[in-house]
Amino acid sequence: MTEIEKERIHEEEHLVFEGMDISGHWNRMFEQRVVWEHDVSALDRVTEIPGAESLAYCYQCGKCTPACPVDHVGDYSPRKIYRRTQLGADLVSSPDLWLCTTCGNCLRVCPKEVNLLKIMPAVREQAVAAGNVPPELQKAFENTFQYGNPMGEPARKRADWVADAGAPVTVLSRDPRPVDVLFFVECYWAYHPRGRDAARAFARTMEILGIDWGILGSEEKCSCDSQRAAGERGLFEMVAEQNIATLKRYQFTRLVTPDPHAYNSFRNQYPKLGGVYDVTHYTQFLAPLMAKLPWVRELPYRVTFHDPCYLGRHNGEYDAPREMIRQIPGLEFVEMFRCKENGYCCGGGGGGMWLDSFSGNHTKERLSERRVREAVETGAEMLVVCCPYEVSRFEDAVKSTGNEGKLLVRDVIELVDEALH
Amino acid sequence: MHIAVILKQVPDLVEEVEVDASGAGIDRDSVKWKLNEFDDHALEQAVLIKESTGGEVTALALDGDGVDQLLYAALARGADRALKVPTSDERTDAPRIAAALAPVLREMAPDLVLTGVQAADDLHGQLGPILATSLDWPHVSVVSGVEVSGAAVQVQQEYSGGRMATLEVQLPAVLGVQAATRPPRYVPISRLRQIMASAQIGEAAAAGEAAALGSTVTRLAPPAQGAGAQMWEGKPEEIAQQLLDVLRERGLLGA
Amino acid sequence: MAGVLVYIETDKDRVAPISFELLGLARQLTEQLGGSVEALVAAADPEPLVAELAGADVVVSVQSPALAAYTPEAHQAVLVEAIRSREPQAVLVGYTSAGLDLAAGSATATDRPVVGYCVGLAVDQGELVADSQLYGGKLVATTRTRPPAVFSVVSGSFPEAAGRSGGRGERVVMDPPDALNHLRTRLVGTSSGGDGAIDITKAERIVSVGRGIGGPDNIEVAEEFAAALGAELGASRPVVDSGWLPKERQVGKSGMTVKPKLYVAVGISGAPEHLEGMQGAGLIIAINTDPNAPIFQVAGYGTTCDLFDLLPALSEQLKAAG
Numbered sequence: 001m002t003e004i005e006k007e008r009i010h011e012e013e014h015l016v017f018e019g020m021d022i023s024g025h026w027n028r029m030f031e032q033r034v035v036w037e038h039d040v041s042a043l044d045r046v047t048e049i050p051g052a053e054s055l056a057y058c059y060q061c062g063k064c065t066p067a068c069p070v071d072h073v074g075d076y077s078p079r080k081i082y083r084r085t086q087l088g089a090d091l092v093s094s095p096d097l098w099l100c101t102t103c104g105n106c107l108r109v110c111p112k113e114v115n116l117l118k119i120m121p122a123v124r125e126q127a128v129a130a131g132n133v134p135p136e137l138q139k140a141f142e143n144t145f146q147y148g149n150p151m152g153e154p155a156r157k158r159a160d161w162v163a164d165a166g167a168p169v170t171v172l173s174r175d176p177r178p179v180d181v182l183f184f185v186e187c188y189w190a191y192h193p194r195g196r197d198a199a200r201a202f203a204r205t206m207e208i209l210g211i212d213w214g215i216l217g218s219e220e221k222c223s224c225d226s227q228r229a230a231g232e233r234g235l236f237e238m239v240a241e242q243n244i245a246t247l248k249r250y251q252f253t254r255l256v257t258p259d260p261h262a263y264n265s266f267r268n269q270y271p272k273l274g275g276v277y278d279v280t281h282y283t284q285f286l287a288p289l290m291a292k293l294p295w296v297r298e299l300p301y302r303v304t305f306h307d308p309c310y311l312g313r314h315n316g317e318y319d320a321p322r323e324m325i326r327q328i329p330g331l332e333f334v335e336m337f338r339c340k341e342n343g344y345c346c347g348g349g350g351g352g353m354w355l356d357s358f359s360g361n362h363t364k365e366r367l368s369e370r371r372v373r374e375a376v377e378t379g380a381e382m383l384v385v386c387c388p389y390e391v392s393r394f395e396d397a398v399k400s401t402g403n404e405g406k407l408l409v410r411d412v413i414e415l416v417d418e419a420l421h
Numbered sequence: 422m423h424i425a426v427i428l429k430q431v432p433d434l435v436e437e438v439e440v441d442a443s444g445a446g447i448d449r450d451s452v453k454w455k456l457n458e459f460d461d462h463a464l465e466q467a468v469l470i471k472e473s474t475g476g477e478v479t480a481l482a483l484d485g486d487g488v489d490q491l492l493y494a495a496l497a498r499g500a501d502r503a504l505k506v507p508t509s510d511e512r513t514d515a516p517r518i519a520a521a522l523a524p525v526l527r528e529m530a531p532d533l534v535l536t537g538v539q540a541a542d543d544l545h546g547q548l549g550p551i552l553a554t555s556l557d558w559p560h561v562s563v564v565s566g567v568e569v570s571g572a573a574v575q576v577q578q579e580y581s582g583g584r585m586a587t588l589e590v591q592l593p594a595v596l597g598v599q600a601a602t603r604p605p606r607y608v609p610i611s612r613l614r615q616i617m618a619s620a621q622i623g624e625a626a627a628a629g630e631a632a633a634l635g636s637t638v639t640r641l642a643p644p645a646q647g648a649g650a651q652m653w654e655g656k657p658e659e660i661a662q663q664l665l666d667v668l669r670e671r672g673l674l675g676a
Numbered sequence: 677m678a679g680v681l682v683y684i685e686t687d688k689d690r691v692a693p694i695s696f697e698l699l700g701l702a703r704q705l706t707e708q709l710g711g712s713v714e715a716l717v718a719a720a721d722p723e724p725l726v727a728e729l730a731g732a733d734v735v736v737s738v739q740s741p742a743l744a745a746y747t748p749e750a751h752q753a754v755l756v757e758a759i760r761s762r763e764p765q766a767v768l769v770g771y772t773s774a775g776l777d778l779a780a781g782s783a784t785a786t787d788r789p790v791v792g793y794c795v796g797l798a799v800d801q802g803e804l805v806a807d808s809q810l811y812g813g814k815l816v817a818t819t820r821t822r823p824p825a826v827f828s829v830v831s832g833s834f835p836e837a838a839g840r841s842g843g844r845g846e847r848v849v850m851d852p853p854d855a856l857n858h859l860r861t862r863l864v865g866t867s868s869g870g871d872g873a874i875d876i877t878k879a880e881r882i883v884s885v886g887r888g889i890g891g892p893d894n895i896e897v898a899e900e901f902a903a904a905l906g907a908e909l910g911a912s913r914p915v916v917d918s919g920w921l922p923k924e925r926q927v928g929k930s931g932m933t934v935k936p937k938l939y940v941a942v943g944i945s946g947a948p949e950h951l952e953g954m955q956g957a958g959l960i961i962a963i964n965t966d967p968n969a970p971i972f973q974v975a976g977y978g979t980t981c982d983l984f985d986l987l988p989a990l991s992e993q994l995k996a997a998g
Contacts, residue, residue: 547780550748578748580930581931584926634789650973650978654981
């Protein structure tokens with residue numbers, strides 16, 4: 001703020017304007033805020049980064065603070081980040097840079113549209129360029145580059161789960177043919193033991209529905225949406241281009257994926273790189289088909305449901321998974337008080353999946369642990385999820401919060417499968 | 422200080438390494454290649470030296486499939502120049518690499534040559550000592566730290582049992598690096614792609630001829646299956662149970 | 677031509693165990709190749725070492741103040757000189773730090789082929805047939821080499837006892853080579869490594885983590901299991917080189933040799949360099965998702981169960997058992 005503007009502002013002792021008393025003595029808003037006397041170059045350095053401009057819009061109303069899931073387990077919110085940066089803290093080298101899970105709840109309530117979903121990837125990109133990446137995240141980046149998945153599993157094992165699926169699965173890299181649905185399995189369903197359980201349940205359900213579908217197999221690579229949000233845009237672009245080139249070689253009508261992060265990627269990011277697909281999340285694909293399923297048993301469970309940030313807030317889908325739960329016979333459904341638009345976050349987004357020990361050092365508890373406690377409070381005996389990150393995160397949290405035996409974590413497709421057999 | 426770093430690709434052992442139809446070599450087409458991890462440390466050490474004392478780093482590799490990618494990555498990591506050395510045969514053993522590189526290095530005359538202490542496939546000797554002996558330069562293997570002091574370097578050499586020695590070696594010298602002072606740094610892929618779009622990889626004029634190895638691989642196979650481990654299968658809880666039962670039986674539980 | 681020349685290594689001023697293994701192997705080879713079992717001792721004071729070498733027919737000693745401490749340059753000069761003057765059919769060097777320095781370099785200088793990572797070596801129809809562990813122990817290469825040649829041998833591959841006696845005990849004193857007067861390498865200092873706060877060599881139980889642990893954040897899972905078991909935490913070289921655990925915890929060739937009653941290898945594939953440091957353990961249990969991992973060859977029990985599922989289950993059952 002310049003001196004000239006400062007001089008224009010002066011205080012009238014008594015001023016009545018169009019019948020209204022607007023005397024300066026009670027209206028302190030006419031005075032310059034003290035903060036402008038400080039050096040705000042740290043803030044300027046952030047807001048000059050392309051993509052991070054909107055941090056400057058913050059007027060510190062603080063609406064984001066109670067909405068931010070990280071503030072519930074620590075001392076953190078966009079407003080706090082703004083304030084610390086305004087006072088001279090360097091965001092690029094601060095732990096604050098890595099705690100945001102890009103859940104998007106702050107943007108929902110922000111009157112100024114300060115967009116952390118753009119700010120965080122942009123500022124993190126600077127940190128990544130400077131080689132300043134938490135080691136666990138660096139390992140995930142390196143693995144993604146080398147093996148096409150953040151866990152560092154061999155590409156050739158990507159379709160290993162198919163062998164025990166109990167239903168035929170067309171692996172297009174071995175058996176290329178046109179299919180109706182190309183199912184983009186993504187890393188955690190392809191490799192994580194609990195993800196594989198869900199992948200197999202999905203395969204059995206697709207078999208019952210008689211759908212013509214296939215997977216890419218060892219040619220599939222991580223969609224890289226979370227790597228992008230974690231600041232590795234170059235890695236995202238490289239792998240996305242590889243995926244787009246691979247998908248171009250196969251004929252399919254639509255793309256279906258169980259991973260909301262992949263869904264977000266295909267819906268909002270890949271088109272910018274020329275990859276335009278008719279993409280749906282598996283819950284969106286299956287919800288309209290639920291009525292056709294030949295249920296063989298009722299499931300007598302009281303369940304609650306956790307909205308994935310990247311399906312709900314990021315892409316506006318709250319109904320499809322609920323519709324699936326509604327149609328599975330026997331379930332009793334209860335909402336958590338934080339749900340849908342205000343749903344809490346599992347902590348896995350925005351790179352959080354690969355920052356568990358880092359975040360653990362800067363917060364009181366994991367987001368997944370807090371969420372599990374909220375689920376237990378509803379009296380539900382089962383937490384239903386529809387994001388591949390969540391089964392393992394919440395199962396770990398069930399154990400670490402001492403709730404073992406009280407709460408089971410199931411992918412919604414596992415319940416469908418259970419009710420069909 | 423001019424540092425030459427010699428890089429080489431080796432099969433990625435996370436992936437399967439299969440034997441080819443001859444039964445005496447690996448199936449090179451099915452193998453996934455990656456930078457030898459010790460060479461990765463050598464490169465990092467070179468860049469660390471450059472950053473602390475100035476100088477320049479030249480990355481060298483024998484030409485072959487995937488070598489451009491390897492050298493671009495080295496440039497992105499901080500090497501100033503990249504050079505590939507043409508080769509007239511398929512051999513990639515250390516005597517072959519040394520024979521190709523010795524004349525190039527003699528002409529380039531770097532102060533220091535760094536390379537990985539060993540590679541997963543260097544059956545016919547390690548590159549560092551072979552190259553140094555050909556050049557009549559001193560060499561040290563199993564190095565885990567290098568500091569420049571005048572016309573010499575002080576290096577940490579590791580021995581079994583965690584023992585270490587600090588050796589002072591006059592330059593020029595060849596070092597076989599076990600571990601850099603700091604783990605290899607991360608290079609953002611955007612920088613790598615930028616380098617790939619803009620940087621040039623040089624090509625050395627002539628490679629030296631290599632003598633015959635004098636040793637022939639007649640068979641390559643997985644190790645003979647000995648008695649091996651008794652394998653536990655089942656759910657994690659069940660395996661844990663079996664494991665702890667064995668420990669209990671053998672009195673290996675408790676204080 | 678002489679028979680087989682063994683480069684004698686020392687450990688704390690005594691002949692290192694690997695050298696006895698090599699002398700025993702040399703004895704086997706000379707039965708076919710003919711000639712003597714010769715041992716090369718390079719030291720400032722060779723006599724105490726010579727006295728230990730009852731397994732050699734001929735002890736070739738080189739005495740020089742320049743050999744007071746090990747440097748690759750001085751020892752390579754001596755070994756090269758000895759090979760030239762003794763003309764052995766085979767030269768045996770341990771696959772140790774010194775072996776990494778000397779085997780390939782001395783072979784180059786004397787224009788002999790070199791074969792590394794040997795776990796087996798025999799004579800067949802006048803040729804030397806070696807089995808070498810390659811690709812982290814995943815494959816074994818069999819080579820045929822016409823002598824003379826140099827071999828570096830993985831420790832633990834041959835019995836030590838055979839190399840401790842049975843030699844003729846002749847002495848040959850060799851003049852120090854001129855190169856020792858122009859050395860470009862000198863010892864500045866030595867250290868025993870670490871501050872002594874951690875000593876895994878004394879532990880009765882070790883839970884050791886390898887690359888399979890994935891990242892530094894995951895070490896916690898193994899730590900918890902080790903704590904519940906009352907075990908020390910060990911690590912393979914890649915884990916230490918990545919800075920995830922300190923050097924004092926490294927098991928294997930460039931780390932510690934351990935002989936605990938129980939060794940649980942978690943996410944360790946079992947490269948020869950690692951096996952060398954732990955195969956003397958009483959009971960080895962291996963946890964690795966790759967069923968072909970060489971670690972299962974030396975383990976008594978094993979499982980391909982994912983460590984991230986198994987270790988928490990183990991910790992929990994241990995805690996429950998109190």
